[in-house]
Amino acid sequence: MTTEVSSLVRTRENTARVRRGRGHWTAWAFLAPIVIYLLAFYAYPLYRNLDLSLRHYTVRSFVQGDAPFSGLDNYRDVFADPAFGPAFLHTLTFTVVSIAFQFAIGLALAVFFAQNFRLSATLRALFLVPWLLPLIVSASTWSWMLNSDSGIVNHALGLIGVDPVNWLTSPDWALTSVIIANIWIGIPFNLVVLYSGLQAIPCEIYEAAALDGANGRQRFWRVTFPLLRPVSAITLLLGLVYTLKVFDLIWIMTKGGPADASTTFATWSYRFSFGSLLPEFGPGAAVGNLLILMALFFGLLYIRFQRRQA
Amino acid sequence: MSTLRSAAALALAACLLTGCSNSTGTGSGDGGSAAGGDYQIWDPYPQFDDSSDWVKLLTKCGTDAGVTVKRTGYDTTDLTNKALLAAQQGNSPDVLIVDNPVVSTLADAGVLTTADELKVDTSAVEPNLLAAGQIGGKTYGIPIGANTLALYYNKKILDAAEVDPTAIKDWASLTSALEKVKASGKKGITFSAIGTEEGSFQFLPWFWGAGANLTQLDSPQGVASLELWNGWLKNGYAPNSVLNNTQTTSWQEFAAGDFAFSENGTWQLANAKKTGFEYGIIPIPSQAGGTAPAPTGGEFVTAPVQSETARYAVTEKLIACLTSADNALTTDTTLSYIAATEAVQQKQVAANSELTVWVEAVKAAKGRTSDDLGTKYPKISQPLWTAFQAALSGSASPADALKTAQTTAAAATK
Numbered sequence: 001m002t003t004e005v006s007s008l009v010r011t012r013e014n015t016a017r018v019r020r021g022r023g024h025w026t027a028w029a030f031l032a033p034i035v036i037y038l039l040a041f042y043a044y045p046l047y048r049n050l051d052l053s054l055r056h057y058t059v060r061s062f063v064q065g066d067a068p069f070s071g072l073d074n075y076r077d078v079f080a081d082p083a084f085g086p087a088f089l090h091t092l093t094f095t096v097v098s099i100a101f102q103f104a105i106g107l108a109l110a111v112f113f114a115q116n117f118r119l120s121a122t123l124r125a126l127f128l129v130p131w132l133l134p135l136i137v138s139a140s141t142w143s144w145m146l147n148s149d150s151g152i153v154n155h156a157l158g159l160i161g162v163d164p165v166n167w168l169t170s171p172d173w174a175l176t177s178v179i180i181a182n183i184w185i186g187i188p189f190n191l192v193v194l195y196s197g198l199q200a201i202p203c204e205i206y207e208a209a210a211l212d213g214a215n216g217r218q219r220f221w222r223v224t225f226p227l228l229r230p231v232s233a234i235t236l237l238l239g240l241v242y243t244l245k246v247f248d249l250i251w252i253m254t255k256g257g258p259a260d261a262s263t264t265f266a267t268w269s270y271r272f273s274f275g276s277l278l279p280e281f282g283p284g285a286a287v288g289n290l291l292i293l294m295a296l297f298f299g300l301l302y303i304r305f306q307r308r309q310a
Numbered sequence: 311m312s313t314l315r316s317a318a319a320l321a322l323a324a325c326l327l328t329g330c331s332n333s334t335g336t337g338s339g340d341g342g343s344a345a346g347g348d349y350q351i352w353d354p355y356p357q358f359d360d361s362s363d364w365v366k367l368l369t370k371c372g373t374d375a376g377v378t379v380k381r382t383g384y385d386t387t388d389l390t391n392k393a394l395l396a397a398q399q400g401n402s403p404d405v406l407i408v409d410n411p412v413v414s415t416l417a418d419a420g421v422l423t424t425a426d427e428l429k430v431d432t433s434a435v436e437p438n439l440l441a442a443g444q445i446g447g448k449t450y451g452i453p454i455g456a457n458t459l460a461l462y463y464n465k466k467i468l469d470a471a472e473v474d475p476t477a478i479k480d481w482a483s484l485t486s487a488l489e490k491v492k493a494s495g496k497k498g499i500t501f502s503a504i505g506t507e508e509g510s511f512q513f514l515p516w517f518w519g520a521g522a523n524l525t526q527l528d529s530p531q532g533v534a535s536l537e538l539w540n541g542w543l544k545n546g547y548a549p550n551s552v553l554n555n556t557q558t559t560s561w562q563e564f565a566a567g568d569f570a571f572s573e574n575g576t577w578q579l580a581n582a583k584k585t586g587f588e589y590g591i592i593p594i595p596s597q598a599g600g601t602a603p604a605p606t607g608g609e610f611v612t613a614p615v616q617s618e619t620a621r622y623a624v625t626e627k628l629i630a631c632l633t634s635a636d637n638a639l640t641t642d643t644t645l646s647y648i649a650a651t652e653a654v655q656q657k658q659v660a661a662n663s664e665l666t667v668w669v670e671a672v673k674a675a676k677g678r679t680s681d682d683l684g685t686k687y688p689k690i691s692q693p694l695w696t697a698f699q700a701a702l703s704g705s706a707s708p709a710d711a712l713k714t715a716q717t718t719a720a721a722a723t724k
Contacts, residue, residue, distance in 0.1 A: 059419035059685070063397045082718075148550040150563075169553035171705040257505035258553050259700035259711075274391060277411050277507060278688035 046292075052285035062281060074286040081283075083260055083268065091264040091294075094179055094250075095243045101183045102239060103232070106190025111224065113191075114198045124195070131188035139252035142181040143168060146253075168254050171261035178250050178262050182243065189242075190235055197231030198224070230309065237302040241295045265291045349377045349624060350403035352393070354386035354609060355645070363644050371631035375624050390415065393614070397421040402614035404625045405632075407454060410442040410677060411507075413610045414684035417443075417450040423613045425449040428626050430613075434651040442677025443610050445684045451612030452633050455647030457576035458675040459515055459604040460667055465588035467496045467570045475592050480599040481519075481538055488547035491570040498547035500563045501573035502555045503539065505699045510691040511605055511678070512557065512573055513539070513698055515594040518676060519602025524683060524690050527697065527719060528712040534597065536708035540701050553702055575607060576668050577646050591667045593674070603676040608647055648672040689722035 053074050061067035078084060113124050130138060145152050146167035154164040167177040201224065209219050247266040250256060256263035256271065263271075265287050273284030351368055358364040365381055372379030382403075384392055390412050396402045402421065416422050425432050425448075432440055432452050439453045463475050471494035473487040488498035502512045516538055517524075522531035542548040552560065557574060564572030565585045573594065582589050596602035611632055613625045631637060635654050642649045642658065648668050649655050655669050679687045697715035700706040706714070 059394060059415055063394060063419045063421055065398065143554070147554075150551070166550050166553075166703075169550050169703055171700075171703050254554065255505045257699050258703035259505065259696050259705055261703070261705070274387075275506065276688045276692050277390070278415055278685055279391065279394070 049285050049288060049292075052281050053283075053289050055282060057281045059279065062279070067282075070282070074282040078283050078286045078290070083263065086260060087263045087265055087268045090175055090262060091244065091266075091291075093175065094182070094246070094264055095240060097179050098182045098186060098243050098246075099236060099239045102186035102190050103236060105183070106187050106235075107194050107228075107232075109187070109191045110194040110198055111220065113195060124191070127191055128188045130185050131192075135185070135248050136252060138185060139181065139249045142177075142184075143253045146177050169258055171258055174254050174258060174262040178253050181253060182246060182249055185249065186239060186243070190239065193235045193238075194228065194231060197228050197235075200231075201227045230306075233302060233305055237298060240298045244295055244298075245291055265294075347377060348380050349375075349405070349621075349628060351379055351381045351405040351407070351628070352389065352403040353381065353383050353407040354389045354409060355407075356383035356385055358383060358644075363640060367632070367637055367640060371628050371637070374631060375627040377624055377628075379628070393421065394419065397614060400617065402616065404613065404616065404621060405628055406612045406614050407609045408451075408612060410453065410606060410608060410610050411679050411687060413443040413450050413612060414445050414679040414687070416612070416614075417445050417448075418685045421614050422450045423615055423622070425452060428613050428622055428629070430626060430629055434653065436650055436652065436673070438673070438676060438680070439606055439608075439650045441680040442606060443612075445679075445682070451610035452629065453650040454609050454611050454633060455638065455642040455645060455649055456606050456608040456672050456675065457647050458606055458668070458671045459512065459573055459575055459594060460671045461499075461592050461594055462564060462572045462574055462578070462582060463590050463592065464564070464567065464570055465590055467491060467494075470494050471496065471570070473570070475590055478592055478595060480595050481597045484595055485538070485541070485547070488542065488570070489545070492545070492547055497549065497569045499542065499571040499573065500549060500555065500560045500569045501552055502557045502560045503552045503698055503702055504554060504556055505695050507688075507691060507695070508557055509695045509698065511607070513694065514678065515573070515602045515604040517694075518604075519594065519596035521597070524681070524687070524694075526716065527690070527694060528709070528716040531597075532712050533709045536698055536701050536712060538597075539698065540708050543702055553699060576648060577607075579646050579664070579668075591664075593667060593671050601670060601674045603674050604671055605678045606672070606675040608650075686723040690719045693718040693722070 054069060054071065055061075055067040056070040056073065057067045109127065113120050146154075148154065148164060148166045148169055151167070153167065157164060165173055167173050205223055205227070206219060209223050214222060245266050246264070247270055250262055250264060250267050251270065254262045256267040269284050269287035269291065271284075272280045272287060349372060353364075355364060368379050368381050386409055389406075389408055393402065393406055393408065393416060397416075397419065406416075406422075408416065413422070430452055432449055435453060439456050440449060443449055443451045443453070461478075465475075468475055468487070468491070471487075471490040473490050475487075478484050478487055491498050503509050513535070516535040517532060520531040520535040520538075522529050522535060526532065539548070543550060543552070549563070551563075555563070561572060561574050561578055561581065563569055564574070565581065567585070567587055593601040594604055611629050613622065613629065616622070616625075632641070633650075635651070635657075638649050638651070638654050639657055641647075642654070648665065649658055655672075658665050659669055678691070679685075683690070693715035696718075697706075697708075697711040700711040700714075701708040
């Protein structure tokens with residue numbers, strides 16, 4: 001009896017082990033598509049980009065694939081480049097100012113639309129237009145509007161007696177112009193995410209706050225803002241990552257000019273690799289990697305912030 | 311039922327996969343057999359489809375050589391990278407038609423065969439045009455035609471301002487013409503000073519026209535040419551938007567009818583007829599008088615290196631066909647280019663006397679990568695466009711801007 005039981009137990013254990021072994025393989029088989037996908041489309045390109053940035057590429061060695069390893073030379077060159085300081089500063093200014101305005105205006109609009117007045121849904125949909133337009137269309141339109149001589153903005157300024165501004169062609173204004181356009185493009189994203197965040201705040205809390213005698217301003221700063229914090233954090237993070245690498249808008253509007261006045265890391269990296277007749281893939285990849293590092297830094301900051309919240 | 315369906319899906323997927331690999335496999339440069347088979351031609355003329363004269367010519371040249379031609383048209387800015395990548399992967403096209411300043415880059419990368427190796431006859435080609443494809447005493451490819459820059463003018467505006475375009479022979483007479491135009495209430499001149507290669511292309515006629523040399527950007531002659539542009543902007547003879555204008559947007563400004571002059575290329579001739587106003591063309595004057603050397607535009611027909619050298623015999627036939635006198639005339643008329651050989655140029659002028667100015671301009675023109683600059687040119691061009699952008703936008707004086715540019719260029723080309 002006991003032997004029978006023990007043998008039964010043993011066979012059960014065996015089948016379980018077999019099953020576990022087979023399950024192991026099945027699990028890997030199920031995992032394989034995503035693993036292969038991640039390796040092929042994330043890990044390998046990242047590795048290639050890192051590799052590109054650590055080698056001294058000329059067009060000849062690019063074709064023949066025998067570029068000598070040059071360590072951090074490309075990074076040293078990039079740091080020593082007189083364009084580095086301004087490009088870094090422009091990247092930070094572009095990102096921080098864009099995000100600040102996008103978030104503030106997006107939040108204001110979200111609170112406004114949360115009141116659900118008549119036609120608010122239609123109006124909200126209209127605000128999404130910048131998001132729906134292809135970037136080449138909106139950027140070209142902005143660049144026509146801001147044209148020094150025939151742009152509608154300068155024409156309008158002329159009507160109220162203000163001197164024309166060289167929006168895209170003056171070193172003092174070029175960065176401001178691309179920031180303005182970028183804010184306009186980013187507002188809908190902030191509006192949509194923050195609006196859905198507002199929907200998740202229960203009405204009872206507002207009612208309670210109203211009963212306690214909180215006025216509108218207090219209700220916003222004491223109720224809405226703190227309860228919206230998790231949503232705000234993710235909106236800001238996504239906005240940061242997205243804004244850091246904005247390239248097409250700046251390239252279409254100013255090409256990073258005049259004379260580097262609106263060059264950010266993204267346009268600088270592009271110009272190294274593809275912007276002249278002679279591609280310089282090494283420094284281009286190095287600048288690209290610096291961008292990845294900056295995005296990573298903000299990502300880690302977000303994770304820390306989230307942990308502290310939890 | 312579901313197993314049946316998934317089996318069918320699998321079979322379909324397999325068909326698709328094999329189908330794909332079949333069609334791409336035979337097309338690639340090293341995939342086909344040496345005799346007969348498919349020959350790949352890449353060109354930067356995506357505006358032409360299969361019904362165009364250009365593609366018909368390619369097909370005919372293939373048929374004459376006893377092969378099938380597979381043609382792909384790429385955007386010109388895209389083509390350099392595509393060609394480099396293809397060379398890296400070992401599937402370069404048999405014939406590559408590429409913008410002339412890129413030839414030296416590709417030759418430097420070891421991507422192109424020399425004209426000697428391919429036994430292509432380049433003797434009839436004008437030497438100043440061929441120079442863009444010559445590096446270290448070797449010739450890579452043969453120009454299919456050339457274009458360059460000149461000044462288009464709006465006749466009505468010049469008449470109203472009492473300016474005689476034929477009297478414009480040097481910078482002083484051009485600037486005084488602009489002054490008169492401005493006084494008559496119209497706008498002076500439009501060009502492209504954008505911060506890309508296009509801007510450098512437009513600046514070079516003035517730079518070279520002052521007698522400056524690309525190896526010394528901050529020479530007094532170089533500074534004089536930038537001061538000319540700068541003066542036009544300061545005095546309002548040229549709009550501030552030139553800093554952001556491509557050659558196309560600058561042309562649109564001219565075509566709107568408010569500008570007296572536009573610095574633009576041969577390729578706008580067809581559009582000039584559509585503007586609806588009377589226009590004329592004069593060569594770009596040099597500082598001291600006479601025609602300034604403008605940079606040559608236009609493509610070279612080149613043959614990328616193949617692992618199967620037996621293919622070169624057919625490639626040579628294709629190139630000879632494309633650049634033969636009769637076909638060059640068709641091609642250059644289609645592309646609105648000036649031919650690269652004297653004989654065909656004469657035919658073009660005989661057919662259309664309007665081209666006389668352009669033939670003269672092309673004769674005076676100079677390749678950007680000529681003077682054995684080769685791959686140094688891009689490293690000089692970029693500081694140069696940064697310099698004129700800085701000066702024209704007012705962030706540096708012409709002399710200072712060019713001084714910085716020279717330091718950068720010297721360091722980059724060391």
